[in-house]
Amino acid sequence: MSGLSFDPDAIRALAKILRETDLSEIELVQNESRIRVARSAPVQQVVQTVAAAPALAAAPAEAPAGVPTTASEEVTAATPGAVASPMVGVAYLAPEPGAAPFITLGARVAQGQTVLLIEAMKTFNQIKAPRAGTVTRILIESGTPVEFGEPLLVIE
Incomplete structure (x- = not known):
């Protein structure tokens, strides 16, 4: 990285914009220089998602019509008919x-x-x-954070 110098105040400003x-993440490119500032998801969200999984697994085997099934651990993106998330969101x-569900x-x-x-x-993506x-x-409930490639539902 010799020859590259970045203004620490500019990096702090980018981090503030992220928050x-x-x-x-934010990436700036100017001539041959590039600055990329990224942050990961808060750990609390990950813990909540993991903590919710055992409660979902304890749900009754037969859910009433219109209620999402919960056995997402059995379905992968490679499962026939699985519809995987194309993005994080x-x-x-x-x-x-x-409103009525789709x-x-x-x-x-x-x-x-x-x-x-x-x-x-x-931005809401259909x-x-x-x-x-x-x-x-x-395999998900409305308002659930999803990852790229995560199975969302199965269409057979």
């Missing part, structure tokens, strides 16, 4: 609070139909069914 805007099963268990969906939303950086079929499992 204020809830972004996960927060998944929502309905277009707005109090899908329910047992619902028939058409290829290209919106099945849920993922909010990433204040996640569409990659194939036509029946929703046999919903």
Whole structure:
């Protein structure tokens, strides 16, 4: 890194912008110089997600219609019919609070139909069914943080 010098105050300012805007990273490029400031998700969120998993596993085997199934540990992105998250964000099963969900268990969906939303950086991204079929499992609850590649639902 000899020859490169960065202004520590500029890096602090970028870090402050990350905190204020809830972004996960910022990258600036000028000529041949590049500054990338990134932060990881707060540990508390990870702990809450992990702590919630045992409670979900204890749920009754037969969920009422419209209630997401909870056996996500049995489903991977490679499971036939699994729809994996294309991004990191927060998944929502309905277009707005109090509205009917996009899908329910047992619902028939058409290829290209919106099945849920993922909010990433204040933008709501429609996640569409990659194939036509029946929703046999919903592996997330509305408002759940999701990771890239995480299975969200199964369409058979």
